Amino acid sequence: MNSNDTLLEVKDLQVSIADSKILKNLNLKINKGEIHAIMGPNGSGKSTFSKVLAGHPAYSILDGEILFKGISILDLEPDERSHLGIFLAFQYPIEIPGVSNEDFLRLAYNSKQKFYNKPEVGPLEFLTIINDKLKLVNMSPVFLSRNVNEGFSGGEKKRNEILQMILLDSELAILDETDSGLDIDALKTISMGINNFMDSSKSILLITHYQRLLDYIKPDYVHVFQDGKIIKTGSAELAKELENKGYEWLR
Amino acid sequence: MINQSNKVLNTNITKLVNKTYQYGFSTQIEKDIIEKGLSETTVRLISSKKNEPEFLLNFRLKAYKKWKQMQEPVWPYLKFPQINYQDVTYYSAPKSQKKIKDLNELDPELLETFEKLGISLTEQKRLANVAVDAVFDSVSIGTTFQEELSQCGVIFASISEAIHEYSELIEKYLGSVVPIGDNYFSALNSAVFTDGSFCYIPQDTICPLDLSTYFRINDQNAGQFERTLIIAEKNSYVNYLEGCTAPQYDTNQLHAAIVELIAFENATIKYSTVQNWYAGDKFGSGGIYNFVTKRGLCAGANSNISWTQVETGSSITWKYPSCILMGDNSHGEFYSVALTNNYQQADTGTKMIHIGQNSRSRIISKGISAGKSKNSYRGLVNVTNKAIGARNYSQCDSLLIGNQSNANTFPYISVQNSTTKIEHEASTSKIGEEQIFYFLQRGISLEKAVELMISGFCQEIFTKLPLEFAAEADKLLTLKLEGSVG
Numbered sequence: 117m118n119s120n121d122t123l124l125e126v127k128d129l130q131v132s133i134a135d136s137k138i139l140k141n142l143n144l145k146i147n148k149g150e151i152h153a154i155m156g157p158n159g160s161g162k163s164t165f166s167k168v169l170a171g172h173p174a175y176s177i178l179d180g181e182i183l184f185k186g187i188s189i190l191d192l193e194p195d196e197r198s199h200l201g202i203f204l205a206f207q208y209p210i211e212i213p214g215v216s217n218e219d220f221l222r223l224a225y226n227s228k229q230k231f232y233n234k235p236e237v238g239p240l241e242f243l244t245i246i247n248d249k250l251k252l253v254n255m256s257p258v259f260l261s262r263n264v265n266e267g268f269s270g271g272e273k274k275r276n277e278i279l280q281m282i283l284l285d286s287e288l289a290i291l292d293e294t295d296s297g298l299d300i301d302a303l304k305t306i307s308m309g310i311n312n313f314m315d316s317s318k319s320i321l322l323i324t325h326y327q328r329l330l331d332y333i334k335p336d337y338v339h340v341f342q343d344g345k346i347i348k349t350g351s352a353e354l355a356k357e358l359e360n361k362g363y364e365w366l367r
Numbered sequence: 368m369i370n371q372s373n374k375v376l377n378t379n380i381t382k383l384v385n386k387t388y389q390y391g392f393s394t395q396i397e398k399d400i401i402e403k404g405l406s407e408t409t410v411r412l413i414s415s416k417k418n419e420p421e422f423l424l425n426f427r428l429k430a431y432k433k434w435k436q437m438q439e440p441v442w443p444y445l446k447f448p449q450i451n452y453q454d455v456t457y458y459s460a461p462k463s464q465k466k467i468k469d470l471n472e473l474d475p476e477l478l479e480t481f482e483k484l485g486i487s488l489t490e491q492k493r494l495a496n497v498a499v500d501a502v503f504d505s506v507s508i509g510t511t512f513q514e515e516l517s518q519c520g521v522i523f524a525s526i527s528e529a530i531h532e533y534s535e536l537i538e539k540y541l542g543s544v545v546p547i548g549d550n551y552f553s554a555l556n557s558a559v560f561t562d563g564s565f566c567y568i569p570q571d572t573i574c575p576l577d578l579s580t581y582f583r584i585n586d587q588n589a590g591q592f593e594r595t596l597i598i599a600e601k602n603s604y605v606n607y608l609e610g611c612t613a614p615q616y617d618t619n620q621l622h623a624a625i626v627e628l629i630a631f632e633n634a635t636i637k638y639s640t641v642q643n644w645y646a647g648d649k650f651g652s653g654g655i656y657n658f659v660t661k662r663g664l665c666a667g668a669n670s671n672i673s674w675t676q677v678e679t680g681s682s683i684t685w686k687y688p689s690c691i692l693m694g695d696n697s698h699g700e701f702y703s704v705a706l707t708n709n710y711q712q713a714d715t716g717t718k719m720i721h722i723g724q725n726s727r728s729r730i731i732s733k734g735i736s737a738g739k740s741k742n743s744y745r746g747l748v749n750v751t752n753k754a755i756g757a758r759n760y761s762q763c764d765s766l767l768i769g770n771q772s773n774a775n776t777f778p779y780i781s782v783q784n785s786t787t788k789i790e791h792e793a794s795t796s797k798i799g800e801e802q803i804f805y806f807l808q809r810g811i812s813l814e815k816a817v818e819l820m821i822s823g824f825c826q827e828i829f830t831k832l833p834l835e836f837a838a839e840a841d842k843l844l845t846l847k848l849e850g851s852v853g
Contacts (some may be wrong), residue, residue, distance in 0.1 A: 174803055
C-alpha cells in the first residue's frame, strides 16, 4: 500500500496529563478502508488516546507526531480536526441542557458545509437529510426535539453518537466503547449503522472491552494496549484469544 | 492541568468573542452643569432650573429630608466602596435648551449620538412601530410620534414636560406606588430626579405603538436619576421598552431610578428592559452603580403587569421590579435574565405582594455568572390574609461559567392564608469544558457553542421580549461573555 492510502499515522507519541505520563511511545498506522480495534485493560490509555486524537485541551503532547492525511494535526483546534474528518463517538456522551438535538445536529452539519465552502442548509431541508439517517440507527424523529442527550438512556445516547457520525460522514471514526452498556438489540442496530457508514475511503478505530462487538464489525487489526503503548497486534483472532485468556498471559 | 486547559479555551474564546463595549464612546457637547454635591440648595436649584410648580419642590424637599435621615441598605449581597454622594453631579444637560418643535432641529451632535446607539430620532429613519423618548444625562431631548399618539388620547412625554402640561396627573400619581421614603435610593431619586418618561393610556385604548425610552449617561461625574410613570386606565394596553447605555469611564457613575406603573381594571402593562450600562473593565474598575426601584400596582380587578428584564451591564445592580396585586384576579409577572461577568455584582429579583383574591404571580429568573462575578436572585412572595386563592409559581435557574463565579438564590415566601398555592423550583448548572469540547468535536465553533447554550438557557425569557429586542438581547449576552468559558 502506498502512503496516499494512509489516513492516520501516529509516531512515538508521548502524552501526559497533570504530570503523569499516560501514553508512552505509541505507534500506529491506519490506512483507508481498514478497521482497527484497540483492546486492553482499564487505565491502559485507550480513552486518552481517543481524546488526544480529537484534540482535547487537557492533555499535553510531550513528544511524537500525529499525521492525518499526511499533515500534522498537533497544532489544530478540536473543531479544525473535526472539519478535516476526525470524529469521536464519546464513551460518555455529554448532556447539553437547553439545546435541541435538531439545532445541534444542523449546526454541526452546517459548520462542516461552511468549512468546505458548500451551501448551508435551512431547517426544512435539513429535516429531510436527517430523517433518512434516523432510520439507519432506528431512532424516532421525536429525538430531534429533545435536548442533546438530556434524559437519554445509555443506549439512546450511543445511538445519537452514531447518528452524528453518519451525518458528518467523517473519514476517521473513533468509537470509544460505543458498545458498552448496550443490550443485544441496540448492539445490532449500532453495528448496522457503523457498517452502513464504512466504505473503502474511510477508517474506523474501535475501542472496546468485548469481543461481542467484533462479531458484528470485523476488524482488520486488533491492538492490545498496555501501559500507554501497543504491546501486541494481531488479526481478529487475537480478540477471541483475549476473550478466553484475559490480558495476563501477554505480560 | 485544569488551569492549563482553561487557558487554552480562554485564549480561544477571547480571540473569538473579544469585542469591547461598543457603546463606550462619549459625546463632546456644551453642557449646562451644576456644581457637585447635594444639599437643600441643590434640590432647590434643580427645581428652579426646571421651573417646577410648588408641589413638586415640596415633594423634593420632603424627600431630601427623608434621605438625610436614612442609611444605605446593608442586606444586599454586594460589596463596593462607600459612595460619596457629595462627589456626584446632580444636574447635567446639553446647552441650548430652547423648546424645539421639530426633532430635526436638534443639535446634530446629539442626533448623531443616538444614531450611533441605533436609535434614530429623525423623521426619515425612526422606527416605524415604536415611539421613543430619548434621555441624555439629566434631560429628555426629544420624543417621537407624540402627535400621532395624542390622536388616540395617549400621552407620551418626558416627565419634565408632563409636570407642566399634566400637573394634576403627576401630583396625583407621582410617589403613589413607590413612596418617597420607601428606601434610601427612592428618597434620593425623589429629591433630585431630573427626567424620564410619562405615559398615560386612556380608558378603552390599546396603545397603537410600543413606547420606549432610551437612557444615555454621558457626563463622567453626572449621576442619572430618572423617573418613569406609566398609567393605564380601565381596559387599556401598553407595551413599554427601556434601553440604556453609558460611555466607558474608569470611575463609577451613579444611577438611581424609579419606575412606577399603575394598571386599573382590566388594563395591561408590559414593561421590558434591556439594561446595558457600562459594566466596568475586566479588572473591575469603572462601571455604573445601578440602584433602581421599579414597582407596579395592579390597582383594578383583572389587571396585569409584566416585567421582563435583561440585565447585562452595570458593575453593581440592585433592582427588584415588583408587583402589588391589589385587584381581584390581578396578575403579576417577572421574567429576568441577569448576566454578570468579570467583577460585576448583581442582587436582583422581584417582590410579589398578593392582596386581591385569586391574584396570581409568576416568576422566572435566569442568572448567568461568569468570570469572578457574583449573581444573586432575591425574591419575596408575600400572600396576605385577604388574598384568598392566590397562586404563585417561581422558578430560579442559575448557570455558572468557569470556576470562580458565584450564584446565589434568596427566596423569601410569606403566606398568611391557607387557600394559597405556591410553587418554587430552582436549578444550578454549569457550562463546562467537556460540553465545549463536545461542540468543538462536532465542528461547532466556541462562539456558536456558547451562543447556543446561553440562548437555550434564556429562551423562556427571550420569548417574552418584543421581537426587535429578543434578537438584540441574544447577541448581547454572547458578546458579554468574552473570555469567560473554560
